[in-house]
Amino acid sequence: MLYTSLLPIILALAVASFFLGQRRAERVAQAAGGLRQLHSLPSHYGVFVALCCALPGFVVFLVWMACEEHVITAMVASGLPEALRNLPANELSLVINEIKNIAFGGFTAGGGNPAVEAAASSYLDHLHGLRNIVVAVAVVTCLLPGWWALGRIDKDLRARNLVEGMARVVLLGCATVAVLTTVGIVLSVVFEALRFFQSVSPSDFLFGLQWSPQIAMRADQVGSSGAFGAVPVFVGTFLIASIAMAVAIPVGLLSAIYLSEYAAPTLRSWAKPALEILAGIPTVVYGFFAALTVAPAIRDLGAMLGLSVASESALAAGLIMGVMIIPFVSSLSDDVIHAVPQSLRDGSLAMGATRFETIRHVVVPAALPGIVGSILLAISRAVGETMIVVMAAGLSANLSVNPLAAVTTVTVQIVTLLVGDQEFDSPKTLAAFALGLLLFFFTLILNFIALRVVRRYREHYE
Amino acid sequence: MNDNGTQTAMNARPDLLAPASDLKRRYRTDKWFQRIGLGAIALSLAFIALLFFHIVREGHSAFVRTNIMLDIDFAEKHFVKENLAAADYTALVKHALTETFPEVVDRRDKRQLFSLLSSGAAYQLREMVLANPRLIGTRQQVWLPADDDVDMLQKGKIDRDLPEENRRINDRQLSWLDTLASQGRLETQFNTAFFTGGDSREPELAGVLGAVKGTMLTLVITLMLSFPVGVAAAIYLEEFAPQNRWTDLIEVNINNLAAVPSIIFGLLGLAVFINFFGLPRSTPIVGGLVLALLTLPTIIIAGRAALKSVPPSIREAALGIGASKMQTVVHHVLPLALPGMLTGTIIGMAHALGETAPLLMIGMVAFIADVPGSIGDPAAVLPVQIYLWADSPERGFTEKTSAAIIILLAFLMTMNSLAIYLRKRFEIKW
């Protein structure tokens, strides 16, 4: 079908117009007396023409993709008998689904309504007819602006600035995606969180020292006092994250320094990817390992030393999580340490410093922003990690900073609240959204502080 | 150099030009530091080795399966109907079993006898007949999958010395199995179904192909979106954006996104892609989009760190000879920063590959038996498959879980090795 090859067609047109534009620019240059007379490089003119050609066609294609469904559905629906047409929208969608099933797959669930079968064949007719029109429109919207752009090429056309301007817009657009994601995340939790705060007061939630969603079990007991205090959950989160960082920062950073400063290139080229495997092992696997191997080992060890250790200690979960995030510190720090200019090292070594002193006084300070960035990323991952804690740390919300006690984390609570069997509108389920929102702002503040700290200690070289 | 000069230098950095007696200590520190670094790496590698050992020990047995050979009589009386697929293939299996054990007559005993074979046996026969209708009227020796309990027994995961009521295989069934084994009709063979099948609730039939394909489709989308967008965003923020409060806010914001629990990304995906854009639930397209958003912060942060580490002299040199800002970035800064960006991508993709929680919200934690054909079909991904199998009551899924982890790790390493190759190609030390 022509339609499925529309994108390749647009692409081919773009490539062709690139070469046309380039050739044209070269010819203009010759006429004007050499390439120097052109404002921009010929390839810039080529890209300019190609963009002018491909973008409109592409937009047409995207617009059609977005509304094809609606247009055709509306056309088919208008051909249906009165009785079917006047169904409410969602029931109509079932009829349309049936029509599509007949049209594409040739099967139906029952019914055998002749009107539906007739609609199925008209559906295909509409679809093919419209798609051919779209192809034609798209090709024309490619050719016309392309033609226009080609005509505009002369030695004073500021093609480079135009192209770079467009590229900057694309870059800006990409950066906006991240911002939009944030907006989306806040929006997708904030309404549910507000509904939660209608039944539980924010101050109870923020400062309550007891987390025990079990009290609000029946609708008539909603919001019994102290049941939704978020403090223990957050303390648990930061306890486990700190244990994890106590493992990941030293091990990761030392590994990174060793790899980039001491290790032979072959060792580095093997060890670094090997460490990165740690980041890719599914967290479920770590969870099982922590719950079934590490936790009992710690409990037995504790019993030998006469300590009382919970079966599901924060320590087990934290240790394993720390192992998981080692590569976040090691690989990213290794990259930035590696990128410290050799001249700095050479200078320091030439002054008679040992390698350790060079690392301590020169290399690490130079790489500090990157290292801190990697550590921040690792902390973020530790705070947001779910499955390990679900399996190994359990759900008991104890307000404790004892690593041998059982604690729970924000993510664990969110997951268990969201996938539980309770009614979706009960405060129990809504609490998940409130926790998510609170965690979001909490980490936001932490990151802000971190940024300030990094700014203060950053050292500029060169 | 005169005395005076040395004196000043020593005052400035005494530890660098300390007397020779100190040198030994300084080198010893250096040596120790080096050893600690090596130790740190060894520790991590040892952990990987331990984990691999664990997983392989648990999972290697899933690559073989216990099969039972039966003489199947494809008698024509079973195929009276036009439609070959509708014939009663279970009857063929039952018939063959009763032939092998003519002494079993009681209905209850027969049920126990039939339960030695997997429910998939009949479907295997159907496939055979559909592929080759000339089988009808012949008698064939066919290896058919045994029930998962038999499989577990054969692999020693069920202890046959336990009292009968604690076993899922009773004494009669054991004696039948012994008979089959003595006739050479019971064997463990390579488990092709594991690589060619979709998910199943019968451990002996369950395969990873559906999940592997789902993972591929999902990750292709994730990579195609998050890598270009992440790199472009990093370039914009680091090279073009004006340095002011707003860019600070955006930076903090992106760092913060990395700390958002992954399940919340699932909520976002549910709201935006499924409810707003109307994309179908449980499909790789939605999964890929959600995971792309999830990996984006990692790639942007790593990308910015990599761009920051490119020395300003490179930029200044390029600008100095008349390159535009864009040309400087594209031709000089970006190639130097690429290894670091690839690292971020590797870690981000690895994260995406192992993630289950966000997929829960967009309907990918689901039983999907059919192998997906395109990104619009419902699909499971490997970590979800692992999660679901780990939660299944049947004993046979324990080894399947570990085997699926092995597959996932193989997938991860293949994916990474390509990126690592690229990273090595672009890496320059100056």
Next chain:
Amino acid sequence: MNVSHLVAAAGLTILMAGPAMAARDYISIVGSSTVYPFSTVVAEQYGKSSGAKTPKIESTGTGGGFKLFCGGVGVDHPDISNASRAIKESEMKTCADNGVKEIVEVKIGYDGIVLANAKAAPEFKVSRKDIFLALAKEVPDPKDPAKLIANPYKTWKEVNAELPDSKIEVLGPPPTSGTRDAFVELVMEVGAEKIDSLKAMKKADAKAFAKVFQTVREDGAYVEAGENDNLIVQKLQANPKAMGIFGFSFLDQNADVIKGSVIDGKGPSYDAIADGSYPVSRPLFFYVKKAHVEVIPGIKGFLAEFTNDKAWGKDGYLADKGLIAMPDAERKKVAESVANLTPMAMK
């Protein structure tokens, strides 16, 4: 840069172009993780024997399942929701508000809830009163039964002199779980009623009584262990002192490593649960949107497969997976209402 962008975007849209139009030709099922193992077996059998696409079954939890199910009528909404409890009135109302007016309720059988420990550990013969005393957050003061005190019992022996002298450590589901609700209702409530002072309290102040039996202790004796029952089974093996609360099918599959405790004189066996003499079991359900039956291919076939004795009968393949079959008469009744697609009465 730009070219690579274009290529990437183009590739993506090529991938997207194909399936954007496809209709839904498979059944979509959501809901409880307890019903999931049974529903999936039926779906697989149905898919294989009919040659149609296998239904897609999501494990979302009962509440999440109803949220999706009650979202409305149409292809974007699931056809069937699995539930480990009956649908609540508020959920029916949500359904009705969104146009889901006719729902067919299908009860599929029972799920036993067991209290189990490792094979190596001593056997437990407990009463529900013992369990209540061991696990409630507040229990009547042994000296002055009218007064409630924080649970003082540390070992099972302190609860009941006949029980082993081991620390109380029970791994069980979190309060969001349906298994927990059922456990509280079937064990804790009944256990609490066996105590005279609490029985008196129930008459005087039902709400206060409810709070007593619903609130499980939080001092570490009851460990909320998440919904992964396999993990609990393995934790029990690793820790022979602990007990676990989970579904019967996991005991059934792991009878060689764990054993169920006898509760009120009955051990958790298939027959004991089926005839009701083992006290702790709950019904499982699924709900079908009637409006979808005629238009989504396969729903009828799936329902027929599920309500076939080959599947949910006493000797059916679901029984083999641990689902406790309903008595014959009840099965027949449900099968009939399914065949006629009799909707539930809306309140």
